[in-house]
Amino acid sequence: MKRKNGRFGVINFVLSLVFLMAAFAFPVRAQQIGVKTDTGIKKEGVTVRPDNNSPTGYTATFVYKNSTATKVEFYGQFTFARTGQDYPNTALTTYTPYQWTKDMFPLTSSVYQEAMTKVKGTDFWTISMPLPSGGYPYSYVVDGTKVADPANMPITNVNGGKQTLSMAYIPFDKQKQVTDYSYVLPKEGAKTGKVSFVKYSTKGLLTADLQPLGIYLPFGYDSNRTEPYKVIYLSHGGGGNESDWFNTGSAANIMDNLIAEKKTEPAIVVTMDNSAFGWNFVNINKNIMENIIPYMESHYNVSENVKDRAFAGLSMGALTTSNLYYAHPTDFGYFGIFSGANAALDLTKNTDALRTPKLFVGAGCYDMAYYNLGFNSDKYTIKFLEMLDANSIPYEFQLANGAHDWFTWPQLFYTFAKDIVWK
Secondary structure, three states: OOOOOOOOOOOOOOOOOOOOOOOOOOOOOOOOEOOEOOOOOEOOEEEEEEOOOOOOOEEEEEEEEOOOOOOEEEEEOOEEEEOOOOOOOOOOOEEOHHHOOOOEEEEOOOOEEEEOEEOOOOOEEEEEEEOOOEEEEEEEEEOOEEEOOOOOOOOOOOOOOOOOOEEEEEOOOOOOOOOOOHHHOOOOOOOOOEEEEEEEEOOOOOOOOEEEEEEEEOOOOOOOOOOOEEEEEEEOOOOOOOOHHHHOOOHHHHHHHHHHOOOOOOEEEEEEOOHHHOOOHHHHHHHHHHHHHHHHHHHOOEOOOHHHEEEEEEOHHHHHHHHHHHHOOOOOOEEEEEOOOOOOOOOOOOHHHHOOOEEEEEEEEEOOOOOOOOOOOOOOHHHHHHHHHHOOOOOEEEEEEEEOOOOHHHHHHHHHHHHHOOO
16 A cells, blocks of 8 residues: 655544535636737736746736726635645635745635726726746626636536636746646647537436536547547536536646656546436446446447546545445546545455555545545545555555645646556
8 A cells, every 4th residue: 555645744634525515617728818019908818927026937917808897806716825734723824826935835715806907098907916837717706796707718518517717827937936737737739639528318317318528539539540548537526517627627738738748648538417416326326337438438439448447536526436436346447536535335345356446545635525624424535545454455645735626636637647547
């Protein structure tokens, strides 16, 4: 048994999984880069520029155009925390972007809101701030109504799960920052994969029979390739849908970057909407095994070899993954359980089969699903890890900088895709 730790060690508190998470979702590649006009007024969207005077090395400027608004506020997940706080024994101390220092990391589970300034004599509203590397969800609050950035619209499945917030991506400055999270940024150049959404049949499991799948095909996908493609199946969390991982989770960006750097094989990524099942894990498992996987194997050049198939999920999706792992341990080669697990499972049964797949468990160092803040006691991470240890079931563990949020989960997916699957 190996545990892979981040900047923090494993803390032995008994922890449980939160039933519902604040599941935001954002665009994968839609960032609009603004430029200055001759008058000095920036165009709409996000401008990210190197800045020697910025503590992070970069300044992000957000510009929104509205001729009738009387008040516009900037809204998003732009708070930060220092490493090493005594959480959950004490409340977290958080900081604004203007207070950032290199020992901090984002908490995208926390909301930041600030008034934007109207540029005199124009219809432009603007705000600028220093930000370290990574992806940041945001929107504008216009006279009390929250709207996405019209110059940087979220990617939305028009026939399924909708997204409402935009995304800003910030590069890494090795002179001023400590940790590089730029693997979530859209890959430069034309050699990027494609995300699309399709419908499949649940064959009577749901009244609304046709349900959506999100599908990432790597650059150069060949339906006639002799060697079929490996597949990673991903589940969102409570309140989420099939577009979360490709938006907020930046899964397509992460895959594009890893593939380009030859750190993982070109593989297909598939997401589904498990919210439609009301988190009935028996039906979710049945749907995955009898409907989703057969659909992919009949419509795409997908390997049917168990060793070429992986499943991972976050929060309620982590419960989905742990239940699927328990029920079908030999039908997947790899499982990734992010921010939660079902510790009510009896791992003393079928132990040999449970030792067969490669298992990866992860959480954020300030993750409420890791720290059992009063939630259902049969759904916590630490007891699940203790049960794995007690039954000599091998796994790898990562405690990432982050909370129960979309800063933590892309880190865990990055590790899963780079170091766990196909190894």
